[in-house]
Amino acid sequence: MDTRYSSRMTFDFQREAPCPISQLLELVGDRWSLLIIRDAFYGVRRFDGFQKHLGISKKVLTMRLNMLVQAEIFKKELYQQQPDRYEYRLTSKGRELFPVLLTMMRWGNRWLTPAGQETVQLLHASCGEKIEPKLVCSHCEQPVTPARVQAMPGPGASREAVQLLRQIVSKSGKKSVL
Amino acid sequence: MDTRYSSRMTFDFQREAPCPISQLLELVGDRWSLLIIRDAFYGVRRFDGFQKHLGISKKVLTMRLNMLVQAEIFKKELYQQQPDRYEYRLTSKGRELFPVLLTMMRWGNRWLTPAGQETVQLLHASCGEKIEPKLVCSHCEQPVTPARVQAMPGPGASREAVQLLRQIVSKSGKKSVL
């Protein structure tokens, strides 16, 4: 069986050296991966658990778990012998997807769930309040908003990407964000 | 033509009242939506621009843009008459996806791009430094990490969801996160 996660997508205007968002999405931007990872944060660790909670087909779950292990987002850990059985645990690479899922949850609760009908609430152990996460800059501690963010071609940008970024910035006549 | 975005997925163990993350993913969790929105943050506004930058097929782009307009993530604005032509602009609902894309970009740069080969760099206008966003709690200003977050069933949680959350928490023997 081929366990690689193949894709024909071009996915990106920065062809040779793709944008980090499209790299992330190429890895976990399918229908299920982020939900599997979400369940892992909830404490689910075994094939059966993921399968029952998500309602995903076993075939696709097998493929996704293999891919996520290969991507070092999960690691397999033996929890039983004869027959050998493994649990799937998040690595630090996987655990660092927490901010992505948290900001997604925040947006979902704010824009998709009728007020007062949230299915999950997160409490912050530090203060006991309902969590309303906000993004701040590690350097100056000030909030990070689209208007305060300026995108520049990085060291790995292709000539093509640099041109396109410039073009976009000059066309829109304002700072480009992201 | 049917412009609705249909899906057969069960997608969720909280069947009747799904988790905000799965709600978000059901809306923008396909191969393209988040990349279209990313391009909008870069300043792209027109059908042609999205199509050229992304390499997406026109058919799917049409479907996605219609869906995103219906979801009020984009709004159409007339920029020319005879024939009528529209631009696609982010609404505030769409603009508030910024933290999601920013944390994605952060993770992609950290875990998928070789150090020093980033294709995009973000500068913070407030301090001029490269942005390293971090999540803090709006109430106590302390960092929000998986270990400091406790998930509770919200007011809209189904009985089924409450049971599952309890079960997960008691099984894993530790605080559940997310």
Added chain:
DNA sequence: TAATATAAGTCTCCTTAGGGAACTAAATCA
């Protein structure tokens, strides 16, 4: 004036990702 280009799609054909259900294997339970 004729030909080409632009912008924003629509239509047709084809490939492939993913769902459903049945089957497998090894051990344990009743």
Added chain:
DNA sequence: TGATTTAGTTCCCTAAGGAGACTTATATTA
């Protein structure tokens, strides 16, 4: 002894998505 649990594999079918030709109305160029 037969059912159950856990973790898959295999087969068949449907539907999402890609490629590319066609459309419509205007503007530009040779």
